[in-house]
Amino acid sequence: MSATQPESPPPSDDTTTPDALLHTGSDGEVSAEDLVLAAGRDITPETLAWAERKLEQEGPAALDKLLP
Template sequence: MSTTQPDASRPSGARTYDDRVTPDKLLHTRNGTEVSPEDLVLAAGRDITPHNLEWAKRKLAAEGPAAVDKLLP
């Protein structure tokens, strides 16, 4: 039986793959849910700023909720 801990072998402050990857359950959209401009901005990997929210509003007006599906797996 091993007594070493997985985190003990990493340098202090080192990040693992799991620390950097967004879980799938947070990436996928559900059918029938309303998509907000904030959702679209975050799905695009952008910061929520007035400029980006305006971009998202225009994109949602043109493409509808499918706009977020084009950004997510």
């Protein structure tokens, strides 16, 4: 009796990210760079200072407020 391997599904053209892989990151460490990028801004000394102030005031929730 030979063991058979289950067939793998054919490749999919679907490029949607599975929900299990999507996260905002607020359950872990949130950096000023994360906040700047989530806001759609370039990383500059000014935007990093803005993000650091936001993180001091709001904590990791600042990232949740920017992301859907």
